[in-house]
Amino acid sequence: MKRPHIYHTFKNQKWRIPIFIISIFSLLLIFSLALLRLKSPTTTSYPSHHYTSKLSTESWLPEIPRFAYLISGTKGEGPQLKRLLQAVYHPRNYYLIHFDLDASDEERLDFAKYAKSEPAVRQFRNVMVVGKADLITSKGPTAFASTLHAVAILLKQAKDWDWFINLNAWDYPLISQDDLLHIFSYLPRDLNFLEHTSDIGWKEHQRARPIVIDPGLYHVKKSGVFWAKEKRSMPASFKLFTGSEWMVLTKSFVDFCIWGWDNLPRTLLMYYTNFLSSSEGYFHTVVCNHKNYQNTTVNHDMRYMKWDNPPNQQPVNLTQKHFSDMVQSGAPFARRFSMNDPVLDQIDRELLRRTDGHFAPGGWCLGNSVVEKDPCVHFGNPDAIKPSVNTKRLEKLVLQLLDPENFRSKQCR
Incomplete structure (x- = not known):
């Protein structure tokens, strides 16, 4: 509840200067206490010139955000998606599960039944399964078209979130x-985390200049992309950027990509429709060519990946x-993992405290993890956040990324 504004009228002029001095002193004292609260050892402290937060007027603590996840998979990946959902589930967030058109209706239905069987999901109603699946062609624009489709669903069905995160099996x-x-x-809330560069190198001749046609845009049966004989010149009205297809994007930015209240998103949507591996360039080019968003980029995709030397098309398992x-990377996510690789059990055991078949526990779980195998079988306030010592690694990464010497110099270059 908002506190009422109180206005005072002073008839006696001699009180104005002392009251003004007392007011200034009080404001300085409150500001100092707030800084001390943010720098206490139980919270994460950041330099004030790097970070701002929407502070609650009642507790002086930052507002807890919400994430909107797209978790995508294909035929036979239901068990992997189920395990991934259990590892990233939280009542505050939203989850959209998409099995592409190669998967059967039974796989989608089985996953929807599983989600509905979880008491927490029934209570918070924050897991959705796409019924009308998209066909996704490897290397074609159908991959980023499916991502845009998912964003549109999340914007319509889940209105109060802050960042969009895309994951797969x-x-x-x-x-x-x-x-x-x-x-x-x-x-x-305006920081977009995506790895990007304008130094496209060999991609100019192998991706930017060729023209490809993805049959997945108009067929219901998967096949490879078609290559046109003609080549096109490099665009003059915008600068091409490329990078990782995995990202953490703000709601404001993805909303702009969907609604496109100026011509840039629509222009780039048409351009990338005939672009090879367009999911590695569309969002990067939009964000870096618009004056409202180009200064919001953090050049990191929040993933740990290991590449061969020279790198292959996919990172190593x-x-x-x-x-x-x-662990030492500080990244909140990693890829690629083979199904049921023993390292996933190690992550569950040592980092997430997750037991097989259950959600990773958090402050919202009221059960006793010592007595009960599943502490989340009983749950309470979704705003109860209990960070662990693992936050220090992510804190270190974020501080490095937003250090003045790194932050601006790596934006849209």
Whole structure:
């Protein structure tokens, strides 16, 4: 409830100066106490010139954000998606599950039945399964078209979220959602995390100049992309950027991409319709060519990936020998993982405290993890966030990314 504004009229002029001095002193005292609260060892402290947060007028604590997840998979990946959902689930967030057209209706229905069987999901109603699936062609524009479709659903069905995160069956978290929500609560809500560069190199001749046609845009049966004989010149009205297709994007930015209240998103949508691996360039080019968003970029995709040298088209599959490097990276997510690789059990055990078949526990779980196998069988306030010591690694990464020497110099370059 808002406090009423109180206006005073002073008839006696001699009181004005003392009251003015007392008011200034009080404001300075309140501001100092707020800074001390933010720098206390139980919270994450950030330099005030790097970060601002929407502070609650009652508690002086930052507002807890919400994430909107797209978790996508294909035929036979239902068990992986179920495990991934259990690892990243939190009542504050929203989850859209998409099985592409290769998967059967039975797989979608089985997943929807599973989600409905979870008491927490029934209570908070924050997991959705796409019924009318998209056909996704490898390397074609149908991949980013499906992402835009998912964003449109989330914008319509879940209105109060802050960041969009895309994952698939090969991803897995390295920290709990409580830790992620805690760190992101101290960040401005306008930061877009996506790896990007304008130095496209060999991609100019192998991706930008060729013209491809994706049959998945108008067929219901998957096939490879078609290559046109003609080549096109490099665009003059905008600058091309490329990078990782995995990202953490603000609601404001993805809303702009969907509604396109100026011509840029629509122009780039038409351009990338005939672009190879367009999911690695569309959002990057939009964000870096618009004056309202180009200064919001953080050049990191919030993932740990290991590449061969020279790199292949996909990163290497992560195993237990990569566990230490994954943890030390500070990244909240990692990829790629093979189904049921032992390193996933190690992550569950040592980082997430998740037991097999159950949600990763958080402050919202009221059960006793010592007595009960599933502490989330009883749940309470979704705003109860209990960050762990693992937040320090993500905090270190964020501080490095937003350091003045790194932040601006790596934006849209």
